[in-house]
Amino acid sequence: MSNETEPTVSFLGCGSMNEAILGGLLAGGMSPASVTATVRSAERAATLRQLHGITVLATSEDPEANRRAAASADVVIMGVKPVGTIELAREIGSVLKPTTTVVSVAAAISLAMLEAALPAGQPVIRSMPNTPSRLGKGVLSISAGNHADASLMAQARKILGSAGTVVDIPEEQVDALSAVSGSGPAYVFYLAEAMAAAGVELGLDPGLAKILATETVAGAGFMLAEPDADPTALRRAVTSPNGTTEQAIATFDRLDLPAIVAAGARAASNRAQIITEELDN
Template sequence: MTTQPSQRIAFLGCGSMNESILAGLLAAGLDPALVTATVRRAERAGELRERYGVHARATGDDDGANIAAVLDADVVILGVKPVGIVPLAREIASALKPSAVVLSVAAAVSIAMIEGALREGQAVIRSMPNTPSRLGRGVLSISAGSTAGPELMERARDLLRPAGTVVEIPEHQVDALSAVSGSGPAYAFYLAEAMAAAGIGLGLDAGLSELIARETVAGAGFMLAEEGADAAALRRAVTSPNGTTQSALETFEELGLPHTIAEGARAATARAAEITRELAGPASS
């Protein structure tokens, strides 16, 4: 599944996750002429054509758009909402080439659910990306379906690598990974919002406070991205004994911030498992 010159990729659904992967791959040199995307609205299809130069079809105007998109596709990336993944897999099952690989980026939809909707033997890989993939700074997990062997997984890794760091994990760890990396960008944005609000509370101009909070979080992210970076070591380097930063961090500890973050991640994991059960129906109860 390497991005060879003749490889064709179909993105079915182009919400934030699929668009992030699409943007990352195109930025790394993928030929847009080899990409087809399907979305519901004609306006959105036009936007994708203009922004990326890819073929884009609107299912709202063409009931056969998904079928047409996958007929010659070597890789089909499913990126609609979780509730629509299994119906979409059923819709395209008979049109897929036997050699095509189906890659799902949907949360909470298991490999078994997708495989059950496709023809027997169709290769399925489950991935959990995050939105920084559009900048080539994402985290993208890959988990093997029943017919996705080591060679196919390596090819999946090669395909997704331009969008960020690719990690291979067993499927039972996907929800935990999603709670950290999938939801994680929102945690960082939430931190920036809270820092800006704190600055305003201390008397800073709102625009200035938002700017410095945003740039501080982004700058710290760049430091963490340096080779060999260690979050704890970076934190200690900024924290002078008995200084202002130490005072702030001790307050965070006293108020239970690490516990709050851990509980939030656990809540995200539990909700993902709950959604999986809801999508699977009574048989999963």
């Protein structure tokens, strides 16, 4: 992005998800001068300044930090916890420029809830990223609010695209997407934990087992990222007839691992719906 054309972006709240997006944007070439962030503590603010070279305001030192950051922004990315998102939207609403796009990465906060908390006509986009965005390898969805036109969606797509793959989806599919890609990194890390534990059970040193599991999962991820990679074809290529891998896969099938994964994803999606209903009441 060139400094002449890139928008000013303010990250309100800079926990793991917003910092992941922030890191991806900066790694993708966005100028630190175009970015402002807000956090609670002065210590956290100092850490982010040192790490990223951006302007960071601490609400513990300046109660107006969120409003100051929002007032100067072309794009505001709200990254506080879902329970605080609507309150934050109300806090900044009166200082926003009418053209400022508000992007929320909070799970369970609907576009309708955001639009009701912000000034009438404010452009709103809902995004569901995941933590690999920190490495520029994330998946980030975008769903348009009533006043986010094609040009604003394109702007959001360009900004978030530096953090990974951006997919446009209707809002009614956000919970399903979150159950796959939003929570998905945790599933993969859980698999790596289980593989390491299996290695220990088979007699490997715990440190070695962790290395083997971690590097295997990471390496497989690189293979999946290759052009035209297909997970089924990759799996079959490793699964020789009557071989050791075939025995492992047969065991997973007997225990119905796909059904277990599907049940977990459904539970995540259902929980998101419940949280939305709780926060909307």
